[in-house]
Amino acid sequence: MKVFENKKAVIVGGSGGIGSAIAQMLAPQCGNLVIHGGHESAKFDKLVQETGAKKIVLDFSKISFTEIESSALAKEIETCDILCVCHGPFLQKSVHDMSFSEWQTISLMNYALPGAFLSIALKNMRKNHFGRVILFGGTGTDHRTEYATNPAYAGAKSALNVLVQSVAASYARDGITCNAILPGFTKTEYTKNEDILSKKMPFGTIINSRTLAKSAMFLMENPDLNGVLLRVDRGWTPLIQA
DSSP states (O other): OOTEEEEEEEEETOSSHHHHHHHHHHGGGEEEEEEEESSOOHHHHHHHHHHTOEEEEOOGGGSOHHHHTTSHHHHHHHTOSEEEEOOOOOOOOOGGGOOHHHHHHHHIIIIIHHHHHHHHHHHHHHHHTOEEEEEEOOTTTTTOOOOSSOHHHHHHHHHHHHHHHHHHHHHGGGTEEEEEEEEOSEEOTTOOOHHHHHHHSGGGSOEEHHHHHHHHHHHHHOTTOOSOEEEESTTOOTTSOO
16 A cells, blocks of 8 residues: 555655655655656656656756746645655855855755745645655754854755754644755765765765665654654764764
8 A cells, every 4th residue: 555645746856866766765655756857867767767757857057046936846846745855956165265156056955945845835735734845954954053164055954954843843733744854975876075975974884875765754654753853874973083
């Protein structure tokens, strides 16, 4: 029996990496799956074929923030029961090196965009008295307040945590849960400097994307888990390095 048999799920940033792993696990459990990706690729086509999902291609860098509101992706989110936002560009720069456009991009894509998608999705979720939301925070952003090399990214992800817990508290009585996963260094096809990152992580390896997908499924399937900022980082801390 499908856990979410009559439910519609939308995965933003699902064509690869963690989003793709979630799509593969969620597809057999839901009645309708929509996967967004930033561009066409053979890998994306294969994922869509394997999962039976609907494909939405939308490059956020090619249109304005307000134009996203009238996009085909936004229309799909309007009627979804499950929303996973895996998209969120990383930037490693000190404050004095940041440009105006970089501040804008990091803030919009990592905080405002997930928030805007949530605003769209919540209307239908409240009407149906059911909703599951998974967002992705940053490594260590549940507690740290100072970052030397990625303050803009970490700041946006920290703000996202506030959004998650605010939505969880405000809409729990509507049958909606909202949780975030805060991953450690993770192995995907996009990962660079894997050897260096592995040395920084406990156990000497980086985390598999399927582990994060399993964590997302765990949070979505359990209605008692709401407002959770789930660290999946093996207890990593910048204070202790290998």
